[in-house]
Amino acid sequence: MTAAAPVVTVSGMLCDTALWDDVRAAFGPRVSDVVPTAPSIGGMAEEVLAASDEPFVLVGLSLGAIVGFEVLRRAPERVTAFAAMSTNAGAPTKAQRAGWATFDAQTRRGGFSDVVRDSILPTMFAAPEPPAQHAGRFTEMAERVGPEAFRRQLAAQATRTDATASLAEVDVPTLVLCGTADALCPPEFHRRIAGAVPGAELHTVQGAGHLLPVERPAEVADHLTDWLTRCRIPKGNPCPNS
Template identity: 55%
Template sequence: MSAALPDGAPGPLPLVVVPGMLCDHGLWSDVAFPEHHRVHHVALTRPDIGGQAEDVLSAVPGPFVLVGLSLGAIVGFEVLRRAPGRVAGFCAMSTNAGAPRPEQYAAWRAMAGLIAEGRFEEVVEQTLPGMFDVSEPPGDLEDRYRRMAHRVGPDAAGAQLAAQATRSDAYDTLRTVRCPMTVLYGTRDALCPPDFHRAIAGAVPDARLTAVPGAGHLLPVQRPRPVSAALHELVAAAERTPSHVPAHPAS
């Protein structure tokens, strides 16, 4: 991408990148982000989706391209609800736009209980099987996940579990999206299966739905090349799209 444009025109759009639960900036270490675009990583440390959305909105001034995986994309849905004019493009991957289900509430309460008892390691091991496509040899992928989870730590993990319980159905918001949007998923994602992503893309006018064959939940770790390609395409589309005025003051 080119550097700043002449005559006071804005330069390249920044990217605000939000990981999933128990993940940090290491989730994206193999992803080739578009050149000349600043990348801002947001950590999920607040115990509610609204607070996490405000952290995203405060990461940069003005418009940006939003990239979120799993819980990070769920936070992105709330960002779109609060400040649609700030989001110039959105990549939602490995995620779910529906409200939590009863069995999810129960699982989150159980994990929070383990953390409170000092058994964070058990939580990490419980979540590990859902992260990758189990038909492939894991190599060092599982250890990468463990390292990320332990960098996140039990306090932030507890806050993320609390935030999950504050989620709500995002489909009304998705139907109002007018910026370029990419919905990216692994065909072997057991946590957020393909139907979740087809429903998200079906709610968004002109959304681009992209499947990554044979991949599980943590796409940027398992399949960084198609993730990189999708982000390059999204940023290019966002920069071709005329900016629009927010319906209300940006946060």
């Protein structure tokens, strides 16, 4: 990996490029953002691979990191380093599938804003009723993503498989970052991911919820800056993972 390697960010469900606004300076000058909207994880992985014509650092949150697992499986030679935040490498549960089907049906009937406000927003931050600025930031992103893209993202979630076994083949510097108060993807999910990827480093943000770059941007930026600085060393020298 060289200092010139670009960063490709991959946003979580119902998030757009604004997810990264407060941590963008950590990435350096060459950044491409992907808001995944294909109706399958494989299709989303192809959206990411199309974002850069050279090897890149992949930074994903939630669904974005799940897509990152598939990118690494399909084209490991394209990824020079990988940061996974607030995510889950496991296959969907029966309860998750039922919940996504309910969200899809509500959205199809015109209830998109209700789904966002009443069902999804309470899981995005450390508290079910987050500060107004955080709630507004998320709901504005969700409205920009819109109901049709949301339904495709739900369809993609249903195509997930357990990525844990393939993580043992990951051979790039890997950062795993989570909040200790994440209601969707608790720390044990991230311990499993970090344990599966050889040499991965795991960091937790105390008291933080799911949307780490919005809720705790300074700490997230510090972790990213430190990690990328250690990884962006002359080619031929290993990136320390400790």
